[in-house]
Structures are given as C-alpha cells and as structure tokens.
Amino acid sequence: MHIPLAEPPAAAGAEHLEQQQAAITRLGHELRALVEATVRTAASADTLHRVADGVRHVTGQLTGRRRARTEIPEVDGFPGGPRMYSPVVGAGSPLAPPVRITPTDDGLIGHCTLGIAHEGPPGYGHGGMSAMLLDELMGQACTAAGTPGLTVSLQMRYHQPIPLETPLRxxxxxxGTDKRKIFAAGTITTQADPSTDLVTADAVFITPDPDRTRALFPGLEEEA
Structure with a gap:
C-alpha cells in the first residue's frame, strides 16, 4: 500500500497563502467591476433596490472572525511586502485601481488606469487620488531603498487634470536623506506621453524610532 507523505508545514502554509491571495484577488476584481457598474448605471429605482437587496445578502455571507483595527492581515507582508487590501495597490480592494509596481534603476514605476469611480471633475481623476498614488509610490520607494518611513509632508503640484480610462505612469x-528623514519626489504622466508631467510631488518621510514603531504597529510585535 502506498501511503502519501505528509506535506511539510512550511509548504502547506505557503500553499494556503497563495490560495487565499488568489481568492482575495478574484473577489477584489469582481467588487471593482461592481463599483464601476454602480457609478455608471442609469438603471431604474426598482432595479437599484433589487440589486441592493442582493448585495446585502452577499455581504451577509462574509461571516466569521473580523480583523481588528491594528491587526496585520495574514495575507500581507508588512512592511515591504504585498498589501492585499491597500486602496492603491491592493488586488483585493474595491477602491484600488490597482497600481502595478516595478523597480527601476533609481526608484519605482507604477502603472494603472483610473475609472469613473475615481472621478473628480467630469472625465478626470479626483485630485485626492493623485495625492494617494504619489504618496504610495514615494513611500514604497523609501522602503525599496532600505529606509522605510511615514509621510510627514506632501507637497503637490497639479499641472494638468488626470484623464480617466487612460493608462497612467x-x-x-x-x-536624499538626513538622519531619520527621507526626501522623495514623484510624477504622474500618461503612458502615451511620459515626458509631459500632469502632477508632480515632493515629500518628506521619517523613520520612526523603535519605541514609536511598536506603539504605532502592535501587530508587528504579535507576529514576532
């Protein structure tokens, strides 16, 4: 008789994590489609009421223990790893574009397309979305450079509005750095015209000392 060998715990844990992240990504994709359809629809009031009842029913299926405010999701790699529910890069977030990030020689580059759900002026992205995109890219650039920090200053300059449904860069x-301070810069352009800045920003981040880090992120202590 052949008796299958037990899977090593580490491998089983990695497989579970991958399955969970894949399921979260799929749900996030469908939720983003729902949000986009919701803000574009011209459906009747009766249809909207019927859909609202259906959404309430679906929400009721997400049962079980809920994550506490300071708890780091088991599917995340904080700091420096994937953030599945980030409103900027999270594949599981119904709010995120989401941004896909790759390293460059001197920083990071992100690609995304904003939808109608991110609209400010008709046809263009909300200015707060531009700030959130740049804050995320500059913050991740700090982490990638080995100097993670928290934003203490963010100066934005809006040169032209960000078009919706247009691939962005x-x-x-x-x-630069100065002790615990990290200085960063960022830009948003379209992919088709990367030489024309639509929004630019400068930011200052600061690396909190160990005591402050423990106070801000008690979940890191629990993981350790």
Whole structure:
C-alpha cells in the first residue's frame, strides 16, 4: 500500500497563502467591476433596490472572525511586502485601481488606469487620488531603498487634470536623506506621453524610532 507523505508545514502554509491571495484577488476584481457598474448605471429605482437587496445578502455571507483595527492581515507582508487590501495597490480592494509596481534603476514605476469611480471633475481623476498614488509610490520607494518611513509632508503640484480610462505612469524615487528623514519626489504622466508631467510631488518621510514603531504597529510585535 502506498501511503502519501505528509506535506511539510512550511509548504502547506505557503500553499494556503497563495490560495487565499488568489481568492482575495478574484473577489477584489469582481467588487471593482461592481463599483464601476454602480457609478455608471442609469438603471431604474426598482432595479437599484433589487440589486441592493442582493448585495446585502452577499455581504451577509462574509461571516466569521473580523480583523481588528491594528491587526496585520495574514495575507500581507508588512512592511515591504504585498498589501492585499491597500486602496492603491491592493488586488483585493474595491477602491484600488490597482497600481502595478516595478523597480527601476533609481526608484519605482507604477502603472494603472483610473475609472469613473475615481472621478473628480467630469472625465478626470479626483485630485485626492493623485495625492494617494504619489504618496504610495514615494513611500514604497523609501522602503525599496532600505529606509522605510511615514509621510510627514506632501507637497503637490497639479499641472494638468488626470484623464480617466487612460493608462497612467507613476514614478517615485528617493532624492536624499538626513538622519531619520527621507526626501522623495514623484510624477504622474500618461503612458502615451511620459515626458509631459500632469502632477508632480515632493515629500518628506521619517523613520520612526523603535519605541514609536511598536506603539504605532502592535501587530508587528504579535507576529514576532
């Protein structure tokens, strides 16, 4: 008789994590489609009431223990790893574009397309979305450079409005450090015209000392 060998715990844990992240990604994709359809629809009031009842029913299926405010999701790699529910890069977030980030020689580059759900002026992205995109890219650039920090200053300059449903290019890079301070810069352009800045930003981040880090992120202590 052949008796299958037990899977090593580490391998079983990695497989569970991958399955969970895949399921979260799929749900996030469908939720983003729902949000986009919701803000574009011209359906009747009766239809909207019927859909609202259906959404309430679906929400009721997400039972079980709920994550506490300071708890780091088991599917996340904080800091420096994937953030599944981030409103900027999270594949599981119904709010995120989401941004896909790759490293460059001197920082990070992100790609995304904003939908109608991110609208400010008709046809263009909300200015707060631009700030959130750049804050994320510059913050991740700090982490990628080995100097993770929290935003303490963010100066935005809006040159032209960000068009919706247009592939965008977001760049973040570290420009200098001073003890625990990290200075960064970022830009948003379209992918089709990367030489024309639509929004630019400068930011200052600061690396909290160990005591402050423990106070801000008690979940890191629990994981350790």
């Amino acid at each position: 977001i760049v973040g890079r570290v420009t």
